[in-house]
Amino acid sequence: MTATPSIPQQVSSGWDKFQRRYAPYIFISPFFLLFFAFSLFPILFNAYLSVHNWQPGSGLGDMKFVGLRNFSDNLTDPTFWQSLRNTAILAVESGVPQHLIALPLAFAIHMGLKRVQSLVTAVYFLPYITSVVAISVVFFTLFSWQYGALNAGLNALHNLPLIGGLFPAEKINWLGEVQYVQPAIAMVVVWRYVGWNVLLYLAGLQAIPSDIYEAASIDGATRAQQFRFITLPLLRPTIFLAVTLTLIGGFQLFEEPFVLTNGSGGTGQQGLTTIMYMFRTYNSYSDAGVAAAMSWLLFAVIGILSLINNRIFGRSGLAGKD
Amino acid sequence: MQRTRALVLAVSSALLLGAAQAQKTTITVGVFPDLDSVIKAAIPGFNKLYPNVEVKISSLAYADHHNALTTALSTGKGAGDVVAIDFGFVAKFAEGNGMTDLNKAPFNAGQFKSRFVGYTFPQATTQDGRMVGMPTDVGPGSMFYRTDLLAKAKVTPAQLNASWESYIANGKKVVTANPGVFLIPDASEAAQIILRTGLKSGEGMYFDKSNKVLVSPTNARFVRAFTVAKQIRDAKLDARAGAAFSPEWTTAFQKGNLATEFSGAWLVGHMQNWLAKDYAGKWGAQNLPGNSFASYGGSFWGIPTQSQNKDAAWNFIKYLTTNPAQQVLAFKTTGAFPALKAAQNDPIFNQGVEYLGNQKTRLLWRSAAAKIQPIDVNRLDPVAEQIVNDALSEVLNGTKDIPTALAQAQQLVERRAR
Structure with missing residues (x-):
């Protein structure tokens, strides 16, 4: 009699033990399975690929170990350096204005537009979630040399009586002249990502307690002084995050230049970013190893720049000491 | 005795019949538009000659098709038995061993060389003499x-x-x-x-x-x-x-x-x-x-090395490329200029092209195609x-x-x- 009830007890206590020990692992396993399959494995495979010579069309069996040759190939390739230079210029041309616009804009929205805040933010955020194909159509109709709205507008201004002389008589080939390619691309990037940064800064601004502002205004501080001495210092963690994201995003720039230059890199290859060149090396040149090595070199560049950024804006950095 | 023999005969013939039915092979054709409409038009005629081969079409957009083919060749899985290759991608797929060399036995594509527009075979042949696809249309x-x-x-x-x-x-x-x-x-x-x-x-x-x-x-x-x-x-x-x-x-x-x-x-x-x-x-x-x-361009049919139905695939490719009636049908379907010379003698080539003001441009293109020089890949x-x-x-x-x-x-x- 006594043994009969003890059996289910044992079973349940064994199940209990099992549950207690392994259930947490089972519950978090979906993330790790996905992480291993779609993040860790590709990274490791990419590292493996970077020291091999491989044409994707010929099957996995055809890899040849070449040591660090893929890396030296990239480092001696003038086009790689040019792409890196283009990327850096585009990152600055598009990154700096993004923050110079987004930060004051977020402050203005936060302070002045309490009631329609969400609506205004949504409007600024819209470009960020718009499909690149749609963007390419819009900006083609703006930038097109013969058929673009921008040139039509400039032409109309040129024909005005008094100030007409200030505007060019000839149509400007925005995506076809060396000096205009990068600014045109940067403009699209700024347009697309300002809303994203506004959102980040708004979140940061909302985290700053309003009694600090109240105290400041009682002390007679102006809006500008409040911005300079309260908002900016307290917003530093957000600025650090936003700048880091812009930095990484800027150095991985691909879609906008690819679409705007029709994949060609534009006149004089001014719009060829490193990611675009990597894609070309893999896709058109079928040189997977060199492309993999290029991605690691770009990773190194981004890593170094992130460290520098950390030194400037991060908590442990220079700015954190004041 | 007689009865047993008849029974054995009946059983064995039933077995044979079953075996014949089991031999029905299915081949998949990886292709992009408009070329897929050529395949659709070709299937009835092909099945009259080869009733035991079922043809399935897997059609993707032009760029997607070639990307998917690259992936399938690199992983060794998922490519069709017959794949379309546009000329711009021949060099890419010519590398490595992803595609079957059609110059080798049992295919021996070289025997058909003289029947095609001169420059097409060199276009599909690699430096080391492997042939990755049979020409089907040309772009004079x-x-x-x-x-x-x-x-x-x-x-x-x-x-x-x-x-x-x-x-x-x-x-x-x-x-x-x-x-x-x-x-x-x-x-x-x-x-x-x-x-x-x-x-x-x-x-x-x-x-x-x-x-x-x-x-x-x-x-x-x-x-x-x-x-x-x-x-x-x-x-x-x-x-x-x-x-x-x-x-x-x-x-x-x-x-x-x-x-x-x-x-x-x-x-x-x-x-x-x-x-x-x-x-x-x-x-x-x-x-x-x-x-x-x-x-200006041109399309080819190739067989990926990974295909399990190379014989059926080759029969289909031969039908698509070396059968004059089929090549003319393809021309009527999409307007893609036939690579097979015999197909270019069809009466349709003497007709004018309506869009071009009924100019007889097909004759112009036919002679132009014959004059294009081969370029090594x-x-x-x-x-x-x-x-x-x-x-x-x-x-x-x-x-x-x-x-x-x-x-x-x-x-x-x-x-x-x-």
């Missing part, structure tokens, strides 16, 4: 021109295509007489034609047989190509539209702002369907300037092409002069050719 190059714009400038097509110099000189007249009109979408197109003509036997576009780089500031072909293109750009004759099918190119066509365009015969299909619908009857076709003959052609095109764009843009640009391009190609 042609100069399309707007008859009304030329008439307004009192320029005849023969004056335009007599030579490149004459093309430029008379092109200026056309542009002057028609304000807002450009002679050609992009100046680089002239260079592309010149680069493809006047090759010495055994030369590829960028490399010779021994892998020596031909790109150089002293190579007359490259200098001439760059010079002519630069003259067109400097005379402000081109719309600077970049590659075909770019937004600028499409818009220029749709607005009717182009006086000429160089392209394959297949362009007519695009023009009448969407590109220049409103200008039916106003376009005509002649040979390319300076007695040049060049090919090199596995580094995609790399060299990109580098040379970049150099050309810098010359046209005025940032570099021709000798500097070609010397730098030569260096860049040479460092890749290792």
